[in-house]
Amino acid sequence: MSRFRKDAKKSVPELNMGSMSDIIFMFLFFFMVITTMRESTLFVKTNVPPATAVQKLDKKSLVANINIGSPNTPELRKKLGQEPRIQLNDQFAEVSDIVEFVETEKQSRDEAERNMMTWSLKVDRDVRMGIVTDVKQELRKASAFKVNYSTSKQAKR
Numbered sequence: 296m297s298r299f300r301k302d303a304k305k306s307v308p309e310l311n312m313g314s315m316s317d318i319i320f321m322f323l324f325f326f327m328v329i330t331t332m333r334e335s336t337l338f339v340k341t342n343v344p345p346a347t348a349v350q351k352l353d354k355k356s357l358v359a360n361i362n363i364g365s366p367n368t369p370e371l372r373k374k375l376g377q378e379p380r381i382q383l384n385d386q387f388a389e390v391s392d393i394v395e396f397v398e399t400e401k402q403s404r405d406e407a408e409r410n411m412m413t414w415s416l417k418v419d420r421d422v423r424m425g426i427v428t429d430v431k432q433e434l435r436k437a438s439a440f441k442v443n444y445s446t447s448k449q450a451k452r
Contacts, residue, residue, distance in 0.1 A: 331356075335385045338371060339364035344420040345449035352443070357412050359400045360445075361393070363426060364419030379422045381430065390429045397437035417445040 341364045352358055362382040366372045381388050383396045401409045414434055418427055434442060 335360070335382075337362060337382070338366060338368075338385075338387065339380055339382050339419070340367040341417045341419050341445075342421070343417060343444075343446050346446035347449050349446060349448045352413060352415075354411075357404070357408055358415050359397075359412060360415050360417055361396075361430060362417045363422055363430065365421070379419065379426055381426070390426070390433055393430060393433035394437040397434065397439045412439070412441065414439045414442045415445050416442060 339362050341362055363379055364382075365377055365379050366375050375387070381390065381393075383392065388396065397414070401412065404412065416427065416430065431442065434440075
């Protein structure tokens with residue numbers, strides 16, 4: 296009788312892991328490039344009032360925020376007082392600085408997007424309307440006519 300010889304265990308070729316690190320670093324660099332990390336630090340207290348008719352903005356990249364409220368830390372309150380302050384990006388500003396802020400924000404955008412920018416006022420509910428009116432007047436001087444107010448959605452009862 297003839298004997299059939301069975302092969303020893305068939306081995307599966309190993310995966311080449313040499314290019315795995317290249318792929319991982321390529322994904323890492325890709326996500327680092329497309330992610331926007333910058334958010335301005337909020338130095339003012341903004342407890343926005345609720346609203347019933349809330350509409351979400353489509354392109355948040357075309358929104359520039361103007362925060363108005365009292366300083367939110369005890370150190371800032373001790374230094375600046377309790378009265379409401381205007382925050383543009385990461386610094387406190389006066390009403391007269393708004394025109395320059397609008398121009399700088401417009402210059403940082405593409406020319407096609409400059410007229411589509413929205414100026415979002417995030418105002419604390421305890422702030423009097425006088426400072427808000429002054430900000431809106433300065434926005435008009437700078438030809439920034441597309442203004443909205445940030446609110447929180449009112450809870451259903």
